[in-house]
Amino acid sequence: MIGFQCCSPRIRGFLFSTLAGLVLVGCKGKDDADAFSNDEFPRDTLVIAYQSDADTLLSVVSQSASDSAIISNLNYPLTDSQFDCRLESLPALAKSWEWSEDGRVISMELRDDIQWSDGVQVTARDIAFTMELVEDPKVASPRISYIQQMVPGKRPLVIDDTHLEWHFTHAYDPVTQMSHISALAIAPEHILRTADRATLRGNVFNREPVVNGLWKLGDWSRGERIVLEPNDRWTGPADQAPKLRRIIFRILPEYATRLMALERGEVDLLEAVQIADADRLRRTHPDIVQHRRGWRFLDYIAWNPLDPEDYKAVNRGVTTGSKVDLAGIKRNRLFGDARVRVALAKAIDVDKLINDLLTSRDTGERYGRPAVGTITPALCDVHNDDIPRLPYDPAAAKRDLAQLGWEDHDGDGILDQDGQPFRFTLMTNSGNPRRAKASVIIQAGLKEIGVDCRIEQIESNTFFERLRKKDFEAALSGWSAGLFVDPKNIWHSGPEYEFNFVSYSNPEVDLLIEEGLREPDPEKAVEMWRRLQALIYQDQPYAFLYWMDEIVAVHKRFQDVDIDILSPINNLHKWWVPADEVKYKR
Amino acid sequence: MIVYVTRKLLLTIPLLWGVITLIFILVQLSPGDATDRFFTPETPPEVRAMVMEKWGLDQPVGVQYIRMLTNLLSGEFGYSIPQERPVFEIIGEKLPNTIQLSLVTLFFLMGTGVLLGLSQAVRQYSWWDNIVSVVSLFFYSMPTFWLALVLILLFAVKMEALPIAGMTDPVMHAMMTPTEQLWDRLVHMILPGAALGIAGAAGIARYTRASMLEVVQKDYVRTARAKGAAERVVITRHALRNALLPIITLFGLNLPFLFSGSVLVEYIFGWPGMGRVIVDAIFQQDTPLIIACFFVYTLLVVGGNLIADLLYLLVDPRIRLR
Numbered sequence: 076m077i078g079f080q081c082c083s084p085r086i087r088g089f090l091f092s093t094l095a096g097l098v099l100v101g102c103k104g105k106d107d108a109d110a111f112s113n114d115e116f117p118r119d120t121l122v123i124a125y126q127s128d129a130d131t132l133l134s135v136v137s138q139s140a141s142d143s144a145i146i147s148n149l150n151y152p153l154t155d156s157q158f159d160c161r162l163e164s165l166p167a168l169a170k171s172w173e174w175s176e177d178g179r180v181i182s183m184e185l186r187d188d189i190q191w192s193d194g195v196q197v198t199a200r201d202i203a204f205t206m207e208l209v210e211d212p213k214v215a216s217p218r219i220s221y222i223q224q225m226v227p228g229k230r231p232l233v234i235d236d237t238h239l240e241w242h243f244t245h246a247y248d249p250v251t252q253m254s255h256i257s258a259l260a261i262a263p264e265h266i267l268r269t270a271d272r273a274t275l276r277g278n279v280f281n282r283e284p285v286v287n288g289l290w291k292l293g294d295w296s297r298g299e300r301i302v303l304e305p306n307d308r309w310t311g312p313a314d315q316a317p318k319l320r321r322i323i324f325r326i327l328p329e330y331a332t333r334l335m336a337l338e339r340g341e342v343d344l345l346e347a348v349q350i351a352d353a354d355r356l357r358r359t360h361p362d363i364v365q366h367r368r369g370w371r372f373l374d375y376i377a378w379n380p381l382d383p384e385d386y387k388a389v390n391r392g393v394t395t396g397s398k399v400d401l402a403g404i405k406r407n408r409l410f411g412d413a414r415v416r417v418a419l420a421k422a423i424d425v426d427k428l429i430n431d432l433l434t435s436r437d438t439g440e441r442y443g444r445p446a447v448g449t450i451t452p453a454l455c456d457v458h459n460d461d462i463p464r465l466p467y468d469p470a471a472a473k474r475d476l477a478q479l480g481w482e483d484h485d486g487d488g489i490l491d492q493d494g495q496p497f498r499f500t501l502m503t504n505s506g507n508p509r510r511a512k513a514s515v516i517i518q519a520g521l522k523e524i525g526v527d528c529r530i531e532q533i534e535s536n537t538f539f540e541r542l543r544k545k546d547f548e549a550a551l552s553g554w555s556a557g558l559f560v561d562p563k564n565i566w567h568s569g570p571e572y573e574f575n576f577v578s579y580s581n582p583e584v585d586l587l588i589e590e591g592l593r594e595p596d597p598e599k600a601v602e603m604w605r606r607l608q609a610l611i612y613q614d615q616p617y618a619f620l621y622w623m624d625e626i627v628a629v630h631k632r633f634q635d636v637d638i639d640i641l642s643p644i645n646n647l648h649k650w651w652v653p654a655d656e657v658k659y660k661r
Numbered sequence: 662m663i664v665y666v667t668r669k670l671l672l673t674i675p676l677l678w679g680v681i682t683l684i685f686i687l688v689q690l691s692p693g694d695a696t697d698r699f700f701t702p703e704t705p706p707e708v709r710a711m712v713m714e715k716w717g718l719d720q721p722v723g724v725q726y727i728r729m730l731t732n733l734l735s736g737e738f739g740y741s742i743p744q745e746r747p748v749f750e751i752i753g754e755k756l757p758n759t760i761q762l763s764l765v766t767l768f769f770l771m772g773t774g775v776l777l778g779l780s781q782a783v784r785q786y787s788w789w790d791n792i793v794s795v796v797s798l799f800f801y802s803m804p805t806f807w808l809a810l811v812l813i814l815l816f817a818v819k820m821e822a823l824p825i826a827g828m829t830d831p832v833m834h835a836m837m838t839p840t841e842q843l844w845d846r847l848v849h850m851i852l853p854g855a856a857l858g859i860a861g862a863a864g865i866a867r868y869t870r871a872s873m874l875e876v877v878q879k880d881y882v883r884t885a886r887a888k889g890a891a892e893r894v895v896i897t898r899h900a901l902r903n904a905l906l907p908i909i910t911l912f913g914l915n916l917p918f919l920f921s922g923s924v925l926v927e928y929i930f931g932w933p934g935m936g937r938v939i940v941d942a943i944f945q946q947d948t949p950l951i952i953a954c955f956f957v958y959t960l961l962v963v964g965g966n967l968i969a970d971l972l973y974l975l976v977d978p979r980i981r982l983r
Contacts (some may be wrong), residue, residue: 120832129942130743138698138743212708215696273715277745297754298933300831325831327931328940331810335818336825536944540692571703576981661836 085186104276106564118320120654120659121633123644124342128298131276132284134260135208135216144644145324148303149286149358150260151189151311153202154253158369158641160455162558164253168197168261168287175407178246178595181256185237191263191285192309198236204264204423206230213272221255231256246595251559261287289317289648300325316652320659337363340658343630346643349508353626354437362632368625369640370444370452374513374553376501376618377577378410378419383546396516401568401578407548409499415467416615418475422524423517424467429621431516442626446619448608449565451556453640456601465615471523483525490525498527504538513620514551542576550576556622558640563588566611584610632656666839666967672799673963678730680959681952685729688948695742695946710734716742729952738956739949740762741942748953758828758956759927762857762921770858771912774865775905781866782873782904783896790870797863805922809856810896818853824849826931853930857922861915868911872904879903892962906977913969917962 129141138148154172157574172183189197209216210230222230229242241256263285270278284292289309293302301324305317325342327333334352336342348356348365356363374602385405389501410416425445433443443453447462476482481490481497490497501517503510511532518528528549533541541547554565564572567588568580584607591603610621627643629636633651696712713719732739738748777797781790784858800808817825824830829845830837837845876882877900885899886892924936937952942950 122831212705212711215699215704215708215712217699217701217704219708220701220704223703274740274745276743277740287774294835296933297751298937299828299931321749323831325827327826328937329929329931332813332826332929332931335813339818339821339825341825341831536946537692659832661833 106630110492118318119632119657120321120323121319121344121647121650122323122325122342123344124327124336124346125332126326126328127328128326129295129301129324132281132292133262133275133278135205135218135262136276138217141324144642145301145303146260147642148288148322148644148647149284149292150288151197152257153183153261154257156254156257156641158453159556160453161457162249162250162254164257169257170571174249178249179243181241181243181252183231183239183241185239186311187237188310190308191265191287192291192306193266193285194308195263195265196236197261197263197287199231199233199239200236201261201264202234202239203231204268205259205262208262208267208272208275209259211272214275218259221258228382245593247593248559248591248597248600249596251561251592252632254559254632263287271283281324289315290322293321295296295530298326312494313476315648317648318359319647322647329639333475336629340630343633344629344643346625348626348628350433350435350442350626353628354435354508356628357437363628364631364636366627366629366636366643367442368627368636368638368643370556370622370624371640372553372555372623372625373446373449373451374510374551374623375446375449376423376517376620377542377547377550377552378407378416378618379545379547379577380407380616381405381545381578382407382411383548386545401580408495409497411480413614414475414479415481416618418472418479419521419526420465420615420618421468421472421475422520422526423620424520425620426467427465427520427651428513428516429514433621433623442624443621446622447612448619449554449556449562449611449617450560450604450608451558452622453556454558454560457604459559459605461605462535462609469520469524476524476526481525488525489527497525498529499548500531501549501551502531502538502541502547503532504535505532506535510551510553517551543573545576545578547576560600561592562604562607563592566607572576579611579614579616581610581614632658662971665970669963669967669970673714673960674964675961677956678955680955681730681733682726684952684955685948688951691790691946693946694718698743700943729948733952733956738953741950742947743945744947748950751950752935752953752957755933755935755938758932759920759923759936760961762850762853762926762932762934763916763923766854766858766861766919767912769803769854769916770861770865770915771908773858774862775869775908777862777866778869778871779873779896779901781870783878785874793866797866799863800859801863801867803860805856805860805925806929808859809853809926812852812856813929823852825852826929853926853932856930857926861907861918865908865911865915869904869908872907873900876900876904902976906973909969909972909976912972913966915970916965920958920961 088281100512101275116193125141125144127139127141129137129145130139131137131142132146132149134146134150137143152167153169155167157163157165168185168189169183170186172181174181185197185199191197206222208214209218210222224244224247225231226242226244229240231239231241233239241252243252265279266285267275267278270280282295286306286519289311290303291306291308293304295301303322303324304320309316325336327336327342330349333342333345334348337345338356353365357365381401382405389404406412411590429441429443429445434441445464447459447464450458452458452460476497480492482492483490485491487496501514503514505511514530518530521528524645538550538552542552563569566575566579566584568575568578568585587603587607587610591607594600594603627638629638632652633650634653635651637646637649639645688976696716696718699712700709710719717725720728740746741748741751744751759981777793781793784790813825816823827851829842830849834842834845882895882900890899922935922937924931924939926932927934927936928940935957938950941947942954
């Protein structure tokens with residue numbers, strides 16, 4: 076037998092020092108992390124699992140949900156929001172406001188005790204500067220639409236440090252008006268006035284932001300974690316001061332890893348927990364509490380009424396936003412007829428989809444509900460519950476199609492007309508197991524009535540691009556619903572609305588959208604939106620499938636957790652942990 | 662040797678050009694571009710035009726290509742479009758993390774692979790040889806994605822012996838002493854390193870075994886035994902040194918696999934390295950960043966191969982570079 080030794084002591088020493096050298100790269104010394112150890116409150120750390128890192132900490136150029144999550148905690152909002160069937164604005168930086176009689180001017184009074192973290196007072200001029208950035212084409216702010224209904228030069232009009240006026244070109248829904256002016260986090264004019272506006276996304280401000288909110292940026296290791304700590308220069312209401320020591324947004328792109336990190340206790344909060352995992356967590360981890368967010372996400376099938384090939388040929392070279400003549404484009408031989416779309420809707424068993432995909436096996440709790448439109452049921456008054464759902468009735472669907480000339484003439488089990496089979500491709504995005512399963516269930520349902528549906532899963536970017544270019548026959552896709560009503564992007568027939576993937580065109584709907592958005596009386600607007608939903612449902616441009624409720628899992632040691640439809644991490648400053656349950660004492 | 666190295670480096674130029682051209686074409690063929698994320702349906706056409714002009718995306722593809730090559734020749738790799746930061750600033754943040762993981766993994770897979778292969782060869786057809794062969798084949802065939810998740814489930818969730826993901830403890834690392842920080846980094850590296858390196862180690866073990874079995878049949882090994890040298894000396898001094906020569910080639914060849922494998926491993930383990938940068942850049946169609954990433958990867962791979970060639974030269978005096 077031969078004994079082996081790895082290597083000589085000298086080589087072993089070399090190897091260890093090499094490895095140690097490699098891993099020491101980036102090691103920092105002990106920092107001043109006990110800054111809050113003498114606080115009177117028991118403090119703990121909240122670790123939130125996030126799928127992706129933030130890109131920027133500047134609201135005017137922010138784009139992703141991760142950006143918003145961080146920014147909303149670093150900045151004190153102009154107005155706070157709460158949601159109970161409708162969005163409601165609450166005082167924050169703006170301590171009061173009032174509308175003019177004609178509904179076109181909002182006068183605001185700001186608090187005078189809010190400071191930036193460098194000690195400079197937050198004033199109305201910072202707000203005007205923020206809107207100036209939004210307006211500047213060089214910035215290319217995704218929020219540029221916010222100012223389109225404001226009077227130039229008065230976006231807002233600064234009266235003095237604590238008073239300003241917002242002038243609108245016309246009166247419209249007050250909730251939407253308020254959300255247009257309060258959705259942005261304010262940018263510090265004294266810091267960013269001289270910044271190059273064309274490269275704001277990469278500005279050094281992102282690494283060392285000057286904030287005015289309850290939290291400040293502690294550390295940002297890109298791709299790894301973002302640490303927020305209580306803003307020790309917070310000068311606003313003392314009762315709003317955070318009760319946690321820090322919040323860590325831990326970037327873990329893979330869902331399975333995030334879930335296992337939650338189970339192991341390495342993270343405390345996980346969004347979008349899948350239902351089967353929620354069932355298992357309920358059984359195995361009583362220390363994890365599950366919250367429901369509310370009906371925010373919709374799945375639907377978009378039927379393309381136009382012939383994709385003809386559309387492509389006619390529009391070759393036409394740029395986005397240009398006028399496209401849809402009238403000259405050949406109709407899709409299947410979905411160009413609303414009666415076919417209605418018949419297909421009757422062959423899709425939405426209740427089965429909800430039972431199979433969105434219902435807890437353990438508790439029978441349903442996380443899905445049938446959809447009749449793109450307005451979320453969370454908007455209780457606006458959502459039209461009175462629309463009678465098309466029943467699941469495959470026999471009726473088959474009958475309807477037969478009346479339209481679709482029958483199985485050649486006995487191959489597939490309906491046909493003029494020798495052409497009823498065959499189409501249902502496109503969906505890859506990487507979404509729920510939609511993959513849903514498409515198979517839908518395919519089986521359609522097969523029962525003699526419709527040959529072929530499924531195509533494609534990469535998400537390509538999927539979205541093909542939707543925008545109307546390069547599909549049918550697509551299983553989804554929307555995240557807005558909490559104020561603005562259906563124009565999806566349903567208005569104007570050429571600039573590129574999210575109207577199905578080229579939906581109904582003059583009455585166009586008119587309702589235009590008038591509804593300009594209607595200052597909320598009750599009248601509600602009636603218009605309800606009518607709009609009924610009209611669209613009648614036409615079935617989509618097969619509306621289900622609304623989904625998201626599950627958010629949080630460790631039970633956190634108290635006063637208030638998870639709502641606005642955000643799972645709203646009001647983090649209220650969260651606290653009892654002294655005997657604090658996990659991270661430093 | 663200088664001539665050899667210079668010639669190798671010169672050969673890198675057409676290789677880099679080929680890689681960059683191919684990547685550019687692939688990015689152009691993919692739908693949309695990086696500026697899509699700046700726009701909403703309400704974005705005015707003049708704003709769209711301004712942004713497209715700023716990034717040169719309003720130019721014909723040929724012009725964009727020539728401009729990109731000209732910029733690269735002058736060392737100008739440009740800015741990431743979504744982040745508006747110099748691409749080398751982004752790469753500079755992440756590359757050390759990937760190199761750290763890859764090199765530690767390389768040591769692991771070379772060390773483990775050689776030891777296992779050697780132990781098999783000296784006990785050919787024993788139960789140990791058979792078991793290691795089967796286990797090696799098993800791990801060699803395992804998809805990295807699956808293996809990584811199983812390792813996490815087993816060692817991090819069930820046994821609670823190792824951390825699940827990340828480079829360091831997200832909460833406590835900043836409060837640790839330097840020694841604790843070093844240990845923290847090491848333990849965080851074990852699972853991703855294992856996921857990245859196990860298949861490679863299994864491969865090295867197979868090669869080492871085969872190479873050793875071939876070498877021990879050689880005359881000089883028989884001569885050494887005939888001269889009365891101890892078996893240990895015969896194996897380590899005479900057989901192993903010669904058997905390791907082809908393994909050195911594998912050292913260089915493993916580098917590309919480590920870098921490409923790190924894309925998946927970094928994604929699963931939340932390791933903030935180049936793999937994640939590439940994936941994000943591809944999803945965001947961030948052409949300048951994609952090009953720069955592949956440029957750096959190509960250089961690393963060429964560098965790895967060059968090091969392997971030079972090592973070959975050092976350990977085998979019979980070889981002369983021409």
